[in-house]
Amino acid sequence: xxxxxxxxxxxxxxxxxxxxxxxxxxxxxxxxxxxxxxxxxxxxxxxxxxxxxxxxxxxxxxxxxxxxxxxxxxxxxxxxxxxxxxxxxxxxxxxxxxxxxxxxxxxxxxxxxxxxxxxxxxxxxxxxxxxxxxxxxxxxxxxxxxxxxxxxxxxxxxxxxxxxxxxxxxxxxxxxxxxxxxxxxxxxxxxxxxxxxxxxxxxxxxxxxxxxxxxxxxxxxxxxxxxxxxxxxxxxxxxxxxxxxxxxxxxxxxxxxxxxxxxxxxxxxxxxxxxxxxxxxxxxxxxxxxxxxxxxxxxxxxxxxxxxxxxxxxxx
Amino acid sequence: xxxxxxxxxxxxxxxxxxxxxxxxxxxxxxxxxxxxxxxxxxxxxxxxxxxxxxxxxxxxxxxxxxxxxxxxxxxxxxxxxxxxxxxxxxxxxxxxxxxxxxxxxxxxxxxxxxxxxxxxxxxxxxxxxxxxxxxxxxxxxxxxxxxxxxxxxxxxxxxxxxxxxxxxxxxxxxxxxxxxxxxxxxxxxxxxxxxxxxxxxxxxxxxxxxxxxxxxxxxxxxxxxxxxxxxxxxxxxxxxxxxxxxxxxxxxxxxxxxxxxxxxxxxxxxxxxxxxxxxxxxxxxxxxxxxxxxxxxxxxxxxxxxxxxxxxxxxxxxxxxx
Numbered sequence: 144x145x146x147x148x149x150x151x152x153x154x155x156x157x158x159x160x161x162x163x164x165x166x167x168x169x170x171x172x173x174x175x176x177x178x179x180x181x182x183x184x185x186x187x188x189x190x191x192x193x194x195x196x197x198x199x200x201x202x203x204x205x206x207x208x209x210x211x212x213x214x215x216x217x218x219x220x221x222x223x224x225x226x227x228x229x230x231x232x233x234x235x236x237x238x239x240x241x242x243x244x245x246x247x248x249x250x251x252x253x254x255x256x257x258x259x260x261x262x263x264x265x266x267x268x269x270x271x272x273x274x275x276x277x278x279x280x281x282x283x284x285x286x287x288x289x290x291x292x293x294x295x296x297x298x299x300x301x302x303x304x305x306x307x308x309x310x311x312x313x314x315x316x317x318x319x320x321x322x323x324x325x326x327x328x329x330x331x332x333x334x335x336x337x338x339x340x341x342x343x344x345x346x347x348x349x350x351x352x353x354x355x356x357x358x359x360x361x362x363x364x365x366x367x368x369x370x371x372x373x374x375x376x377x378x379x380x381x382x383x384x385x386x387x388x389x390x391x392x393x394x395x396x397x398x399x400x401x402x403x404x405x406x407x408x409x410x411x412x413x414x415x416x417x418x419x420x421x422x423x424x425x426x427x428x429x430x431x432x433x434x435x436x437x438x439x440x441x442x443x444x445x446x447x448x449x450x451x452x453x454x455x456x457x458x459x
Numbered sequence: 460x461x462x463x464x465x466x467x468x469x470x471x472x473x474x475x476x477x478x479x480x481x482x483x484x485x486x487x488x489x490x491x492x493x494x495x496x497x498x499x500x501x502x503x504x505x506x507x508x509x510x511x512x513x514x515x516x517x518x519x520x521x522x523x524x525x526x527x528x529x530x531x532x533x534x535x536x537x538x539x540x541x542x543x544x545x546x547x548x549x550x551x552x553x554x555x556x557x558x559x560x561x562x563x564x565x566x567x568x569x570x571x572x573x574x575x576x577x578x579x580x581x582x583x584x585x586x587x588x589x590x591x592x593x594x595x596x597x598x599x600x601x602x603x604x605x606x607x608x609x610x611x612x613x614x615x616x617x618x619x620x621x622x623x624x625x626x627x628x629x630x631x632x633x634x635x636x637x638x639x640x641x642x643x644x645x646x647x648x649x650x651x652x653x654x655x656x657x658x659x660x661x662x663x664x665x666x667x668x669x670x671x672x673x674x675x676x677x678x679x680x681x682x683x684x685x686x687x688x689x690x691x692x693x694x695x696x697x698x699x700x701x702x703x704x705x706x707x708x709x710x711x712x713x714x715x716x717x718x719x720x721x722x723x724x725x726x727x728x729x730x731x732x733x734x735x736x737x738x739x740x741x742x743x744x745x746x747x748x749x750x751x752x753x754x755x756x757x758x759x760x761x762x763x764x765x766x767x768x769x770x771x772x773x774x775x776x777x778x779x780x781x
Contacts, residue, residue, distance in 0.1 A: 356561040362517055364576040364627070365549035378566045453566055454611040 144450075147458040148443065155439045162435040163428070167208050170427055176200055177224040177422040198224065211428060221425035225418070230429045233414060240310055241398040241410035243322070247330045248399075249391050252337025257377075257384070259338070260345025264353060265372055275342060282339020291332045291405040298328060308407035329406040333399055341387055348383040352376045381452040385445055392441035397434045463530070464667050465491040465514070465635055470527035472506075472513045481739045482525070483509045485691040493634065496661065496668040498682030498699070500675060500714065504736045506691040507671045511637045514669070515554055516544050532634060550580040553628035557640035559620035563612035569596075570608030573627055580631045595626040599656060618649035622656070629660060636661075637669045642677060654680055675718055679703065684772070687711045690736055690747040693766060697773040707775040709752045746778065754779055 178195050195201050199210065214221055220230040263275035299307035306325050311317030352358070353376055361375045362368075398412030407413070411430065418426035450456045472484040484506040491497050499507045512518050514529055514536070529536040531552065536544070556562045564572060573592035577583050583591055589608065596604035599622040612620055621641065628636060638657065642650040658681065661668055670681055678685055678699065685702045687695040687710065695708040706712045713732040734751040737743055743750050749759040758778050766776045 356556060356558050357564040359517060360556065360562045360624070360627075361564065361575075363515060363548055363554045365545045365547070365579055366575065367545065375564050375567075379564070454568075455565060455613050 144447075144458060148447070151443050151446075155443075158439060159432070159435055163212070163432060164208065166428060166431045166435075167211070168204070170424055171204055171207070173422075175422055177424060180225070180421050211425070215432075220429045223418075223423050223426050225421040225423045225426075230426050233426060234411065234429060234433065237398075237409060237411050237414050238396065240408060241403075241412065242395060244326060244329055244403070244408055244410055245333070245395045245398060247326060248333035249337060249388070249395065251330055251334035252391075253341060253388055255334065255338035256341030256345055260342045261349055261372060261377065263342065263346040264349035267350065272346075275346070279339045279342035282335045282342070284339075285335070287332050287336055287399070287402045288405055290335065291329070291402055294328050294332060295405070308405070310409055329399075329402055329408055332402055332406075337391060341384075344387045345380070345384055348380040349376060352379045355379070378452070382449060385448050385452060389441050389445035389448070392444065393434055393437040396437050397430075462492070462533075463490045464493045464495075464532060465489075465669070466528075466530040467510075467514070468528045468530070470510065470513060470529065471525045472509050472518065473523060473525045474518070475521045475523075478740060483522075483691050483739055484513065486527075487686075487688070487691075487693050488527070489686055489693070489696065491635070491667050491669065493667055494661070494665040495683050496670055496681050498678040498685040499669065499671045499688060500673060500678055500685060501688035502673060502736050505688040507673075507688055508639055509691075510688070511554070511639050511669060511671055514635075514637060515548060515552060517548075517554075546580075549576045549628075549633075550631045551633055552635045552637065553631065553633040554637040554639065555621070555624045555628045555641050557643050559617050559624055559644060562624055563620055565612055567611070568608065569610055569612065569615070569623055573608070573623070573630065576627060577630050592626075592630070595630045596623070598660070599623075599626040599629075600652075601626070617645055618653065621645060621649075621653055625653070625656065625660070629664070629666070632664060633666055635667045635669065637671070639671045640673070641670075643672070643674070650677075657681070675714060687714070690742065691739065692747060692776060694748065694776045695774070696766070697770075701770065701773050705773075707769060707773070707780045708748075708777050709754055709779070710748050713751075746776075 176195065178191055178198070178200065199207060202210075211221065220234075222228065223230055223233055226233070259275050259278070263272045266272050295307045298305045305328055306312065307328075308325075310325050311321055312325075315321065353372075355376075358371055358375055361371045366375075396411060398408075398410045398415065400412040400415050402408070403410045403412035404416050411433075414426065415430050417423070418430065446458070450458060467490075468488045470484055470487045471482060473480050473482045475481075487506070487510055489497060499510065501507050509518070509522070512522070513524050514531075516524070516536070516539075518524075524537055527537070531547075536547070539547070563569070570589065570592060573595065574588040577588045577591055581588075581591070593604045593608060596607060601607055601619065601622055607615070607619075607623075612623075615623065625641075636657075641657070642653050645653060654677065657668070660666070668681070670677070672678060682699045684698045685696070686693050687702075687708065689710050695702070695706065695711045697705075702711065703715070706715055710732070713730070716730040717732065719729060732751055737747065737750070743760075745761050746752070746755070746759040746764050749755040752759065756778070762778075764776050764778045766774050767780070768774045769780055
């Protein structure tokens with residue numbers, strides 16, 4: 144197992160290298176440059192050109208890439224071109240809020256999806272099943288920004304029960320309770336989306352298991368239907384469930400761009416949006432790299448979890 | 460005189476389908492005493508398995524016992540609630556299935572699956588349950604029983620898995636063991652071992668066995684009496700010697716002729732029964748076997764025969780047997 148993990152990590156190095164090259168090319172091929180975003184009518188064209196020269200933006204692409212990579216290997220993610228702070232500081236400030244928001248959303252989403260999916264599968268074609276599948280359909284179909292704005296309208300504007308955005312009440316110290324209070328709406332929006340998708344997967348994978356012979360054996364032993372479903376069947380249905388839940392792990396650090404924007408959540412998603420708007424190349428590169436690392440990492444975690452869930456899967 | 464352990468009377472089991480209700484077992488009845496083995500034979504789709512699953516009430520969501528009584532140990536099981544039934548399943552009546560490869564849960568260890576029933580019905584916990592399970596595994600002839608406890612089913616062969624199933628089924632000392640084609644999926648040599656094992660365990664514990672099979676060889680080996688089923692009905696019932704010596708129903712005779720004998724001419728062709736079992740949705744009028752029966756007369760196509768006694772413990776559902 145240890146050898147397997149080491150090997151997987153080694154394989155991921157060339158993959159990451161490829162990802163950074165492709166990202167770097169795409170970002171630089173996009174029209175416009177960071178300097179254009181600083182435009183002030185009073186600055187002359189010569190001064191702009193000088194600034195570009197200073198920032199190294201006139202160097203050939205391969206040289207720019209190697210400079211970036213060289214810095215990265217020394218643990219330096221560069222400086223933001225819009226706020227001039229170190230990118231690592233920017234990300235460091237925002238990672239906490241994002242992990243809190245996304246972690247809570249994934250947990251709530253899965254906690255909704257697993258029992259609902261099981262109910263849906265065990266009572267296939269009943270009115271409960273139709274209720275769950277319709278609910279899941281709505282959860283998938285309603286865009287986050289629409290649901291978010293709708294909820295802000297109802298619960299923040301019309302009835303001032305919940306804050307419309309941000310992470311702390313302005314002019315206060317904040318604190319855990321205040322933060323949780325601010326999390327209610329965005330977590331709800333994100334969890335609905337996650338649960339909507341997962342209910343389908345849980346239902347499908349449970350349905351596949353429910354007809355298996357070994358469940359009849361379990362019933363023939365005299366076990367309760369609850370134990371048969373939630374222990375004997377669910378444990379077998381876990382593999383596909385792990386896969387789809389695992390696909391959400393990159394979001395834990397990647398954040399939710401649109402939802403964070405709507406709720407003014409000071410997280411990675413919002414930073415992503417800002418860096419794109421200001422053509423902030425170093426920040427964009429760092430965020431892309433972070434996302435790529437998380438995807439590869441969560442794939443590895445999933446593969447390890449498979450072997451925990453299913454004894455027939457062994458890695459050598 | 461021994462009283463009947465199991466007495467099924469006029470059992471009618473039906474399934475709800477999109478095309479309406481389908482009766483798959485119709486008016487089946489038999490008696491079974493403690494320590495006795497009854498064989499149920501017939502082609503696929505004759506209702507053998509459904510009869511046994513009716514006794515266990517494991518018919519799934521769409522199946523149900525529509526009419527009839529199932530008397531077990533002096534109680535009518537059809538009147539039992541689900542909770543009462545659960546206390547009997549795996550405890551007083553247990554079952555082994557045709558497919559040992561898929562009958563064990565792949566993600567739990569053998570030990571866990573063994574101990575589940577032991578803890579549930581015998582109330583043994585922890586080490587006591589474990590020791591008991593090991594003892595049961597040894598009893599069914601599993602070598603390295605201790606280490607097998609920690610293995611997952613995929614590490615075991617089909618024969619070994621069926622032994623585990625038997626150990627599991629017998630661990631709560633059931634009064635009745637239902638074996639649904641227990642050897643069909645196994646190699647011939649393993650078949651013989653498993654049958655030998657079931658026999659010795661039966662003789663040791665006095666468990667009654669309901670043995671479902673389409674293999675007349677297995678019946679000859681194991682059963683005290685036999686019922687032959689066709690299209691959801693009992694067509695012949697007799698003790699095993701009578702049945703083999705003097706089969707009266709044309710269907711039973713057909714089954715007998717379709718198996719090779721050691722002393723038969725190697726060049727001789729085996730006879731087969733033409734056609735297939737009629738669909739439950741399109742039962743022929745009259746005798747259900749009439750369209751495949753070489754002796755069928757006009758009466759067979761019009762009126763349904765009743766199960767009539769033709770000898771000591773021997774009854775047949777055929778107009779021609781009278």
